[in-house]
Amino acid sequence: MAMAVSEGLTQMDVLATEALGLDGDGWEVESCEFDAAREELSVSLNFTGQRSTCGTCGRRECKVYDTQTSKQWRHLNFLHCRTILRAASHRVSCPTCGVRAAQLPWARKRSSYTLAFEYLVARLSANRLPLSAVADLVEEPYARIRRVAAHYGGHG
Numbered sequence: 781m782a783m784a785v786s787e788g789l790t791q792m793d794v795l796a797t798e799a800l801g802l803d804g805d806g807w808e809v810e811s812c813e814f815d816a817a818r819e820e821l822s823v824s825l826n827f828t829g830q831r832s833t834c835g836t837c838g839r840r841e842c843k844v845y846d847t848q849t850s851k852q853w854r855h856l857n858f859l860h861c862r863t864i865l866r867a868a869s870h871r872v873s874c875p876t877c878g879v880r881a882a883q884l885p886w887a888r889k890r891s892s893y894t895l896a897f898e899y900l901v902a903r904l905s906a907n908r909l910p911l912s913a914v915a916d917l918v919e920e921p922y923a924r925i926r927r928v929a930a931h932y933g934g935h936g
């Protein structure tokens with residue numbers, strides 16, 4: 781898939797943008813940092829759009845109201861490294877709901893994992909792998925993995 785490369789973006793930023801499927805919805809990769817000691821990749825995202833989707837009713841094209849403090853989400857490992865997305869989410873002024881958190885393209889409301897990460901957990905637990913083994917495999921606390929699996933109708 782062809783993609784415009786903005787000035788100042790490194791190859792890694794471009795790769796991360798494509799891997800996250802962020803092209804065209806107002807979010808872009810601001811930076812990628814690799815912490816060699818922790819073997820952790822940190823991808824910082826920045827929202828540059830004026831309009832966004834309401835996280836409550838799903839209405840599109842709502843005006844951006846303000847920006848919230850930065851949060852982080854665990855994403856799928858990238859090249860065997862633990863990968864964290866960091867972004868300041870924003871609120872929108874929705875004509876139906878009022879001021880509400882915007883829908884993020886990569887995560888469910890209140891989840892600290894990306895949808896792609898949750899999908900992996902759901903797939904693993906659907907394959908009858910015990911949740912304790914899933915938690916070990918992805919190196920996350922059992923209680924949190926159990927909540928993700930339960931959300932997707934898995935055992936737990």
Ligand SMILES: [Zn+2]
Pocket residue numbers: 834835836837838839874875876877878880
């Ligand atoms: Zn709404």
